[in-house]
Each structure stands twice: as C-alpha cells, then as structure tokens.
Amino acid sequence: MGRGRLSLLAVGLVVATVLLAAAGRGEAELRRGGKLEVQRADTAGLVRLGKQGGYRIFLYMPNRRVVLFYGVRIQRVGDDGFGLTYGIYATRNRGNLDHGVVRARFGSLGRVSLRFRPDGRIRKDDPQEGCGGGVETAEYGSFAGHLSFRGEGNYFHVSSPSGKAYLTRSPRLRCEKGQAAEPQPRSLRKYVALTPLFHDDDSIALLYASTRKHGRYVGITAMHPEESPPGADVELKILDSRKGMAIGHGTYLEGFAGTLLTSPPGVHPATATVAPPAPFYGKATYSEEAGDWTGTLGVKLAGLRLPLTGSDYRVHLCVVNPLRDKDGCEFFKTEPPYFERPARLGLG
Amino acid sequence: MRGTAVAVLALAALSCFPGGAWAKAGDDRPPVRQWIDVELQGSNGYTIHLSVNPRRHLVLQVEKEGFLAEYMTRDLLPETDRVKAKLRGLGVISLRFHPRGSVRHPSLPRCEKWRPTVQPGVVRGTIKFVGERNYTRVKAREAEAAVEEPKKWTCRYGSPFEFNPREREWTSKFSARGEGFFFLARRYRPGLLKSGPVIFFVEQGEAFEAASGQAPLTIYRQLKLPAPAAAFDDSHPEHLTVSPPAPFSGTGALARTPESVFTWKGDLSIQFPGLDPIPLTEPSYGFDYCLREVGCFEQQVD
Numbered sequence: 287m288g289r290g291r292l293s294l295l296a297v298g299l300v301v302a303t304v305l306l307a308a309a310g311r312g313e314a315e316l317r318r319g320g321k322l323e324v325q326r327a328d329t330a331g332l333v334r335l336g337k338q339g340g341y342r343i344f345l346y347m348p349n350r351r352v353v354l355f356y357g358v359r360i361q362r363v364g365d366d367g368f369g370l371t372y373g374i375y376a377t378r379n380r381g382n383l384d385h386g387v388v389r390a391r392f393g394s395l396g397r398v399s400l401r402f403r404p405d406g407r408i409r410k411d412d413p414q415e416g417c418g419g420g421v422e423t424a425e426y427g428s429f430a431g432h433l434s435f436r437g438e439g440n441y442f443h444v445s446s447p448s449g450k451a452y453l454t455r456s457p458r459l460r461c462e463k464g465q466a467a468e469p470q471p472r473s474l475r476k477y478v479a480l481t482p483l484f485h486d487d488d489s490i491a492l493l494y495a496s497t498r499k500h501g502r503y504v505g506i507t508a509m510h511p512e513e514s515p516p517g518a519d520v521e522l523k524i525l526d527s528r529k530g531m532a533i534g535h536g537t538y539l540e541g542f543a544g545t546l547l548t549s550p551p552g553v554h555p556a557t558a559t560v561a562p563p564a565p566f567y568g569k570a571t572y573s574e575e576a577g578d579w580t581g582t583l584g585v586k587l588a589g590l591r592l593p594l595t596g597s598d599y600r601v602h603l604c605v606v607n608p609l610r611d612k613d614g615c616e617f618f619k620t621e622p623p624y625f626e627r628p629a630r631l632g633l634g
Numbered sequence: 635m636r637g638t639a640v641a642v643l644a645l646a647a648l649s650c651f652p653g654g655a656w657a658k659a660g661d662d663r664p665p666v667r668q669w670i671d672v673e674l675q676g677s678n679g680y681t682i683h684l685s686v687n688p689r690r691h692l693v694l695q696v697e698k699e700g701f702l703a704e705y706m707t708r709d710l711l712p713e714t715d716r717v718k719a720k721l722r723g724l725g726v727i728s729l730r731f732h733p734r735g736s737v738r739h740p741s742l743p744r745c746e747k748w749r750p751t752v753q754p755g756v757v758r759g760t761i762k763f764v765g766e767r768n769y770t771r772v773k774a775r776e777a778e779a780a781v782e783e784p785k786k787w788t789c790r791y792g793s794p795f796e797f798n799p800r801e802r803e804w805t806s807k808f809s810a811r812g813e814g815f816f817f818l819a820r821r822y823r824p825g826l827l828k829s830g831p832v833i834f835f836v837e838q839g840e841a842f843e844a845a846s847g848q849a850p851l852t853i854y855r856q857l858k859l860p861a862p863a864a865a866f867d868d869s870h871p872e873h874l875t876v877s878p879p880a881p882f883s884g885t886g887a888l889a890r891t892p893e894s895v896f897t898w899k900g901d902l903s904i905q906f907p908g909l910d911p912i913p914l915t916e917p918s919y920g921f922d923y924c925l926r927e928v929g930c931f932e933q934q935v936d
Contacts, residue, residue, distance in 0.1 A: 491894035510894040513932055517893070547892035550872050605894070607871045608931040609923075 325417060325459040325466035329383045331402065333429050333451040338442040341373075341588075345398065345433070345447070349470050350383045352376055353390040353398065354477055355435055357442050357588065363563055367517075369539030371565065373437055373588045374478040376532045386453060388429070393528050396435030396444075402453050403427050413457075416465030420457030427451055439589020478534025479525055488512050490608050491548045492615040493558050493572065495579055495594070495601045502526050506594055508546040508560045509615070512608045516543035520562040522585055524592065535587050537565060551605045558603050570595045572603055668714050670731055671792030672757050672779040676770035682763065684727065685792060692719045692727065694763060696770055700858045701881075701907065703765070708849035714781070721763065722842055722851045729759030731779055745789035752791050753781045766908030800826055801833065806868050808876065808888060810898055810914060810921035814839050817904075817914050819876050821866045829860035834878040836904050838912060855906045857881070874923060881905045886915045888923060896923075896933040 328349050335343040341357035348354065355375040363369045375395065381387035386402030404427040411422045433447040459466065471477065489509035496505035503525040510518045517540060524535040541562040548558040555575030560583060561568070568582030579599040585592050604615035667688045674682040676696060683695045690709040695702060705725075711718045715731040733755040741749055757779040764771045784790045804820040811817070818835040827833070837856040844850040861878055868874040874888040884901035891897055898921045903911040922932035 514895075516891075516895045543893060546894075548894065549892070550890060552871075609925050609928045610871055 321463055323461050323463055323466045325456070325461055327456060327458040328470075329453065329455050331383060331386075331388070331451065331453040333400075333447060334449045335433075335444050335447070336449060338444070341371075341437075341442050343442055343444055345388075345429075347379060347383055347388060348477065351379055352470075352474065352477055353379045353388055355392065355396075357437055363539050364542050367540035367542070369537060371537040371587060372480070372535070373441070374480070374534040375435075376474040376477040376534075377530055378474070383453070384455075391530070392435060393531050395437070395531075396433075398431070398433045398435075398447070400429040400431040400433060400447050402451065403430050404453075413459050414461075414465060414467070417459040417461035419459040422454055422456045424452050424454045427453075437588055441588035474532035475525055475527060475534075478532045479523065480534065480536060489604070489615045490551075490606050490611075491518070491546060491558075492604045493546060493548070493560060493601065495560075495570070495572070495599045497596070497598045497600065499598050504592070504594065506560070508541070508562065510546055517541050518546035518562070520545060520560075520566070522566075522587075522594075524587070524590070535590060537585070537587060539563065548603065548605045551607050551611075553605075556603050556605065558605075566594075572601050574603065577601075667783050669782045669784070669790070669792055670714070670717060670757070670779060671782060672729075672761070672777050674761065674772050674774060674777055676763070676765070676772045678770050680765075680770040682770070682772050683792075684761070686717050692717065694721065694725070694727075696765060698770075702854075702856050702858075703906070704852075704854045705763075706852045706854075710849065717757075719849065722848070724765070724851075725761075725763035727759075727761055727763075729757040729761060731755055731757050731781055733781070740791050742789050742791060745786065748785040748789040750782050750784040750789060750791045752783075755779055755781065769907035798827070805926050806866075806924060808866075808868075808874055808921065808923045810886075810919045812916055812919040815912065815914070815919075819866050819878070821863070821868065824863070827860070831863045832861040832866040834859045834861055834865070834876070834882065836882075836914070838904075838906065855909075857904065857906065868923075876902065878902075882914075883911065888921065896921075896931070898933070 329347075330349055331347040333345040335345060337343065340359045340361065342359070344356040344358075346354045346356055353376070357373040359371045361369050361371070375392050377390045377392055379388055379390050381389035381399075388398055388400045391397045402425070404425045407426040409424040409426075411424070413419065413422065428449070428451050429447040431447060434445045436443045488511045490512045492507065492509040494505065494507045496503065503523070505523045507521045508518045520537075520539050520541050522537045526533040539562065545562045546558065546560055549556045555573065557574065558572040559581075560570045560572075565586050567584050567586065570579060570581040570583035572579050579595050579597075579601045581595050583594045585594055606615060669688065670686045672684040674684060676682045678698075680696050680698045683697070684692070685695070686692045686709045690712070692707050692709045694705040696705075697703075705721055707719050707721060709717050709719050717727055717729050719727045721727070733753050735754045738752045738754065739749040740752060756776055758776045761772065761774040761777060780792060782790065782792045800822075801820070803826060804822055807818065807820040809816065809818045816837045820833050820835075822831045822833070824831050835856065835858045837854065839852065839854045842851040859878060859882070865877050865879065866874075867876075872890040875885060876887075877885045882902065882904050884903055886898060886900040886902035888896055888898050898915055898919060900915045902914045904914060905911045920932065922930050924930035
C-alpha cells in the first residue's frame with residue numbers, strides 16, 4: 287500500500303468498474319432445475335464526452351432502462367500515491383435504446399434526448415464461455431440531439447453530445463449455470479454506489495463512520511493494511527436521492543502518515559483520529575468511551591462541501607494484531623456487502 | 635550484433651570464474667573433486683581452518699566461541715596439491731601438500747555409506763594471516779593438512795556439516811535485514827536446547843572487488859550466541875524487546891505505532907572482532923516476526 291499501492295493499473299480497473307458498474311449485459315433467470323440459465327437480451331451504450339476540470343465525462347447506458355452521467359477524476363496524492371474522485375447520476379431511460387434512442391431527465395441538473403447515428407463500423411464478439419445463442423454486436427458512431435448537464439456547483443458542464451459512442455446489442459443467451467452475467471440491479475442507487483476499491487480484509491486498523499439522514503447516506507472508511515508503510519487508504523461514499531434520480535459522490539485515496547491513528551489492539555476505551563489529505567480537510571476524533579465522533583473533518587467534492595462528523599454518525603473501529611487476528615478486521619463480513627449497505631436506506 | 639557481443643562477454647565472464655586460473659595456465663583438465671584442509675592455531679585463542687575446494691575457492695575460517703569469520707578468495711594455481719592466494723592486505727598463502735601416512739575412510743555421523751577418502755599429510759610454504767586490527771594472527775611454514783575427496787558435500791570430514799535439528803523447533807522468531815547484514819533471534823520452549831531458550835544469530839558480509847589481475851575477497855562474519863529467556867521478551871503481542879549478551883550491546887525493540895506500523899528501533903549493535911560496532915536497528919532495515927503456530931508478518935519500509 288500506502289504509496290503506490292493504488293497503481294495506475296488499479297485506477298484503470300476502477301474506471302472500468304465505474305463504467306461497467308452494476309454488472310453484466312443482461313438479466314439472467316434460472317431454468318429447469320438450475321442446470322441452465324438464460325441471460326436476457328439487452329442493449330447498452332456509451333458516449334465519451336471529453337474532459338472538464340480534470341473530470342472525464344461519460345454518458346453511459348448500462349442497459350435499456352438506466353441512463354448514467356459519470357464524472358471521474360484521477361489525481362496524484364503526494365509523491366507517488368493516487369486518488370480518484372467521482373460523481374455519478376442515475377435516472378431512467380424514457381427512450382427505446384434498442385432503436386438507439388435515449389431520453390432522460392436529471393432533475394434540475396440536465397436532460398438528454400438523443401438518437402444514435404452509426405458510422406458503419408461494427409464489431410461482433412462471441413458470447414462468454416459457457417453461453418450460446420448468438421453474437422454480441424457493437425455499433426460505433428455518435429449520438430445526435432440535445433444533451434445538457436451541469437454538475438452541482440458547475441464542476442462540469444456539457445451541452446453537446448459530440449464524442450465517440452457505441453451501442454452494443456447482446457442477444458438472449460442460454461448459459462450453463464453460473465456462466466450468465468449477473469442480473470443488473472433495478473434500484474437506481476445501486477448504480478451510483480460503487481464497490482470498494484480497497485479491500486478491508488487485510489487491514490489491521492480500520493475505522494468506518496456512517497450516517498443516514500434525510501435520504502442521504504455518508505460513509506467514510508479509513509484502513510491501514512497489514513505490512514504497509516505509514517498511512518491509510520480512505521474511501522468516502524455519499525449517496526443522495528432526488529426525485530426519480532440517484533446521485534453518488536465519492537473518493538478513494540491513499541493517505542499519507544497521520545491519516546489514521548488508533549489506540550493499540552485490545553485497549554478499551556479505544557480511540558482514533560482520522561485526518562486524510564485533500565479533498566478532505568480537518569480532523570475527526572473517535573472516542574469509544576463517549577461514543578463520540580467529533581472534530582472538523584469534512585470534504586470538498588464536486589460542488590459539495592460536507593462536514594463528516596457529528597452525533598448522527600455511527601462508528602466502528604477495529605484494531606487487530608496481525609498474528610492473533612489473521613483475518614484482519616472482519617466486522618464488514620458480518621454485515622451485508624459494502625455496496626449494499628446504503629441500499630437499506632430505501633433511497634431509490 | 636550487440637546481443638552477440640553481450641553473449642561473448644557473458645561467456646568470457648563465466649570462463650573467468652572460477653576457472654580463470656586454469657585458462658591462464660592452459661589447463662583443460664576436468665575439475666577435480668578434492669579439497670585441501672589445513673588446521674592452524676591463531677593467536678588469542680582463535681582456531682583457523684584453511685580449505686580449498688574443488689573449484690579452487692579458498693576459504694580461511696577463523697573461529698572462537700560462536701564467532702566465525704570466513705575470508706574467501708580464489709586459489710590462483712590449478713594444481714590440486716598446491717595453493718597460492720592473496721587475502722588483500724590480510725595475508726598470503728603459498729603452499730604445497732605433501733602426503734604423509736596412509737589413506738583413510740573415516741565414518742561420519744549421518745553419512746553411513748558416504749565415507750570420504752582422506753589423505754593425511756602436511757603443507758609446506760608460507761601461511762600468513764593477520765585479522766583486522768590484529769584480532770588474531772598466524773604465521774607458519776608448515777602445518778598439518780589433508781586432501782579429501784568426499785562422496786557427498788554434506789559428508790565432509792575436514793569441515794563436518796553440523797546442525798542441531800532441534801534448532802528448527804523455535805516458537806517465535808524475529809529477523810531484521812539490511813544491505814550486507816542479517817540478524818535473527820529465535821525463542822524455544824524451555825528445556826528444548828541445552829544452550830538456553832534463546833539463540834541470537836547475526837551475519838555480516840562485505841565484498842571487495844578485484845583489481846585487475848587480483849582475485850576478489852569476500853568476508854562473512856557471523857555470530858551465534860545462546861541467551862537466557864529474558865533476552866527475548868515477546869510476551870506482549872504488539873511489542874518485542876531483544877537484549878542479547880556481549881558482544882552485542884544495547885536493546886532492540888519492535889513496537890506498533892498509532893499508525894499501525896511496526897517499527898524496529900533501539901541502540902542494539904554487534905561488535906565483531908577487529909571491527910567497530912555495527913548498528914542493528916537502522917530505520918531502513920526490513921524485518922519480520924513469526925509465531926510458529928500462527929504465522930508471520932513483515933513490515934515494509936519506504
């Protein structure tokens with residue numbers, strides 16, 4: 287870790303994860319005693335809308351039903367660390383993507399009304415191993431029509447759909463059990479709650495503070511992996527819902543020395559302080575004795591300045607000995623998967 | 635073209651070591667399997683063992699009470715009964731072996747059928763060695779020696795391979811390493827080893843490149859020292875303290891910081907004969923700590 291652990295490769299994977307978030311190409315259903323399953327036909331699309339303020343911007347249709355705006359920024363942290371900041375906006379597609387039509391409203395932030403214009407280039411791919419029934423076709427081209435979107439605080443603003451685009455059509459496939467792509471979620475918020483970049487299962491010190499208030503979920507995790515140099519990996523996730531739309535903001539970064547300080551394992555009442563680098567500011571202190579999560583810690587993200595402490599936060603602190611607790615900090619394992627936890631809010 | 639040149643240089647380099655002297659002498663005989671062993675007594679109670687292996691590597695070992703220093707260079711002569719080497723400012727070896735007595739096939743522990751062939755005799759010539767800062771010295775014109783042909787490398791009469799298998803049965807251990815240095819502390823169940831429940835081991839090495847026409851010199855120094863239980867205190871799961879007896883001095887401590895990083899700090903050092911004390915707790919040293927039944931962790935350093 288620490289420095290350089292989040293390599294460019296990992297960041298690339300994250301971007302790929304972002305763009306392919308919420309799973310595969312179609313919705314699968316089990317059939318006849320579970321020996322075969324069907325992966326439903328689906329259509330997906332992507333438009334690359336360029337870069338603004340350091341953010342790479344995409345319009346992504348992971349399936350026929352959902353339209354997403356993505357802003358993703360990768361930045362250096364210190365000399366050799368990396369960080370990633372993103373904003374994701376999800377809403378329903380009112381158009382028919384099978385016909386190349388995307389029509390969606392993002393509340394006051396923007397709207398799209400587009401039609402795909404193929405340029406004649408086509409690529410065909412065989413289905414994944416264990417599946418049969420047809421080939422996936424990717425058509426390249428561009429979208430024409432109206433597109434306007436303004437990130438909160440104007441951190442990016444796009445007003446034209448110009449950019450390379452493609453549309454992929456996946457046929458209905460019959461697959462051996464376990465080979466079909468995972469079903470895509472119906473809930474919009476699952477499209478904006480990205481999976482964690484850092485693994486928590488090798489951490490020997492981990493603090494997770496979260497709050498759910500007024501329809502907003504905020505969760506911050508700081509973790510120090512075993513054997514790594516001073517510093518901690520930090521993830522922040524903010525999920526909001528607005529009328530017919532889910533919004534996710536977040537950041538991943540490798541914090542330097544001083545990011546996470548804790549009392550030793552087995553010491554009670556336990557204490558911890560969290561002070562990650564920008565885009566965070568300030569410092570938060572946790573006291574097990576008082577059950578407090580106090581301090582000046584906050585974050586400045588795309589059009590958002592948000593304090594990250596307060597009495598409404600619930601805090602978990604795990605500090606373990608690497609030899610006595612071989613599985614690291616396990617408390618997440620007793621809870622639903624990380625990206626599903628915000629889902630219990632009933633946001634979307 | 636460049637690849638060819640590199641290959642030629644690589645072959646040349648390979649041909650230079652260890653058989654360069656043969657090439658110089660125009661000798662294309664296959665390598666012999668004989669060792670020459672010479673026993674000497676150095677000053678200040680050190681025993682000195684000189685050996686030349688079949689590849690013509692010369693090793694001069696100086697030993698006393700757990701301390702062992704090895705001075706390694708190359709024998710410049712191809713003949714199996716003659717040795718000539720310079721130990722870069724520390725000594726000169728130039729001798730010839732003269733057999734005396736009949737050939738023997740001594741038995742060795744755990745070597746049953748692998749009995750070596752040993753020709754006893756003497757070496758005559760010049761043997762001169764002065765350890766750093768004169769910690770030991772030897773000067774001889776003649777010494778007892780033997781030429782040995784072992785059947786197996788671990789079954790050497792002249793330098794028996796000694797290892798107590800019980801030393802593998804540690805319960806916890808700590809090691810630290812830096813460039814040219816390795817420190818190991820092992821703790822055992824009480825009563826397992828006669829020497830005591832803790833063993834400290836430190837090894838340091840340095841290599842002196844060869845000037846043109848000279849053989850390189852490599853020096854390894856090591857010390858293995860038993861100690862009482864109090865010298866290795868790892869009763870606290872996040873904290874380890876080692877305080878080995880002389881010729882070590884000071885204390886080394888492994889501790890967990892509020893960052894959950896483990897540090898290895900202190901004033902622990904080792905003083906090998908003839909050298910200044912060598913610190914064993916530099917911040918750049920990597921280290922690990924193991925519990926036999928559980929596993930290990932190591933700490934990366936920037």
